[in-house]
Amino acid sequence: MKDHFRDLAIFGGNPAFADQLFVGRPNIGDRQAFLARVNDILDRRWLTNNGAYVQELERKLEEYLGVKHCIAMCNATIALEITIRALGMSGEVIVPSFTFIATPHSLQWQQITPVFCDIDPATHSLDPTRVESLITPRTTGIIGVHLWGKPCAIEQLEAIAQRRNLRLLFDAAHAFGCSHDNRMIGGFGDAEVFSFHATKFFNTFEGGAVTTNDDELAARIRLMKNFGFAGYDNVIYIGTNGKMSEVSAAMGLTSLEHLDDLIALNRRNHEAYGRGLAGLLGVRLVPYDGNNRYNYQYVVLEIDSESAGVDRDLLLQILHAENVMARRYFYPGCHQMEPYRSHFPHAGLLLPETEGLVQRVMSLPTGSAVTEEDISRISSIIRLVLMNGSEMTEALLRRGDAA
Numbered sequence: 001m002k003d004h005f006r007d008l009a010i011f012g013g014n015p016a017f018a019d020q021l022f023v024g025r026p027n028i029g030d031r032q033a034f035l036a037r038v039n040d041i042l043d044r045r046w047l048t049n050n051g052a053y054v055q056e057l058e059r060k061l062e063e064y065l066g067v068k069h070c071i072a073m074c075n076a077t078i079a080l081e082i083t084i085r086a087l088g089m090s091g092e093v094i095v096p097s098f099t100f101i102a103t104p105h106s107l108q109w110q111q112i113t114p115v116f117c118d119i120d121p122a123t124h125s126l127d128p129t130r131v132e133s134l135i136t137p138r139t140t141g142i143i144g145v146h147l148w149g150k151p152c153a154i155e156q157l158e159a160i161a162q163r164r165n166l167r168l169l170f171d172a173a174h175a176f177g178c179s180h181d182n183r184m185i186g187g188f189g190d191a192e193v194f195s196f197h198a199t200k201f202f203n204t205f206e207g208g209a210v211t212t213n214d215d216e217l218a219a220r221i222r223l224m225k226n227f228g229f230a231g232y233d234n235v236i237y238i239g240t241n242g243k244m245s246e247v248s249a250a251m252g253l254t255s256l257e258h259l260d261d262l263i264a265l266n267r268r269n270h271e272a273y274g275r276g277l278a279g280l281l282g283v284r285l286v287p288y289d290g291n292n293r294y295n296y297q298y299v300v301l302e303i304d305s306e307s308a309g310v311d312r313d314l315l316l317q318i319l320h321a322e323n324v325m326a327r328r329y330f331y332p333g334c335h336q337m338e339p340y341r342s343h344f345p346h347a348g349l350l351l352p353e354t355e356g357l358v359q360r361v362m363s364l365p366t367g368s369a370v371t372e373e374d375i376s377r378i379s380s381i382i383r384l385v386l387m388n389g390s391e392m393t394e395a396l397l398r399r400g401d402a403a
């Protein structure tokens with residue numbers, strides 16, 4: 001075994017990091033500003049139900065996103081469920097399988113069948129050229145996902161939706177603060193849904209929002225997220241409880257004050273990874289290029305095991321031993337999870353790109369908890385592993401502890 005292998009924790013060295021570095025460690029804004037807002041909430045004893053902070057957050061988000069209506073919610077999953085229902089989707093809806101499980105679940109939860117469509121391996125998003133062949137007489141809509149905060153094929157999907165008379169919803173859970181053609185994500189399709197979960201770029205502990213320029217749709221969604229109440233004692237619609245609490249809105253308003261700093265920090269981190277991994281064979285850092293705005297929240301690598309000489313999962317195992325808690329994403333694909341796996345056991349036959357991608361993708365820690373020095377160290381580990389890929393794989397196989 002080469003001497004410098006012994007520097008790695010998996011070969012008996014000390015882990016590179018004393019504490020684990022996580023993907024999606026929450027960004028936290030100014031603590032004093034947040035606590036001052038919480039004190040104010042407690043003083044006024046208005047904790048939820050369209051309080052002053054939720055209203056202020058909604059107005060500020062409408063302004064920031066350049067959209068007519070923003071409806072704050074308790075999380076993005078409920079926001080998706082409500083919006084799907086308010087749009088009158090039924091029967092079948094076309095979605096990618098390469099997404100977080102909440103996207104198909106929000107359909108299946110209300111007996112709508114998610115029809116999985118393959119992705120374009122260049123963008124990781126829904127391949128619009130494959131959408132049309134999946135449309136049947138039961139199809140009522142398409143849900144595109146702006147994966148990694150990169151806009152999916154918005155124009156092509158809009159054209160198909162218009163031509164085939166389908167509703168178009170975007171799962172923008174990753175895409176807060178991102179733009180497309182000089183317009184902020186939030187105003188495309190019939191509606192868009194953001195997640196403000198703790199692990200997302202912009203968080204309200206738990207939370208989410210629906211944005212739309214459609215007045216009627218917005219009114220329907222507002223009713224549905226509050227049990228259908230149109231006023232005291234007056235329920236005019238079936239509804240559920242999708243309300244955001246005041247303390248969540250206070251968190252959102254506090255983070256909003258630091259948004260540009262957070263984007264700059266994420267961008268610096270992403271560029272540091274770009275420098276650290278430059279020229280490495282078999283690794284592609286998914287780029288944020290073009291003229292769009294991004295939140296740079298996702299540092300996504302594609303590991304081509306053949307040219308890298310090492311398997312994605314083995315690299316993951318080595319990084320974990322070093323306390324770098326990199327993650328596979330969205331492994332093994334929604335179509336391989338229940339209930340979809342049982343409903344459509346052969347779905348994979350139509351999803352060759354998705355099935356390939358879930359074997360290659362890995363995401364690395366970033367955000368305010370990760371420094372540029374950390375990144376340079378993480379990059380060195382990856383470099384060491386890839387430069388000695390086949391030897392390292394063999395050494396671990398011999399020891400019998402390769403995954």
Ligand SMILES: *Cc1c(COP(=O)(O)O)cnc(C)c1O
Nearest residue numbers: 075076077100102173195196197
């Ligand atoms: C996080 C996420 C969701 C769900 O968001 P919650 O706020 O946690 O309910 C939905 N879709 C995608 C693509 C996500 O990443």
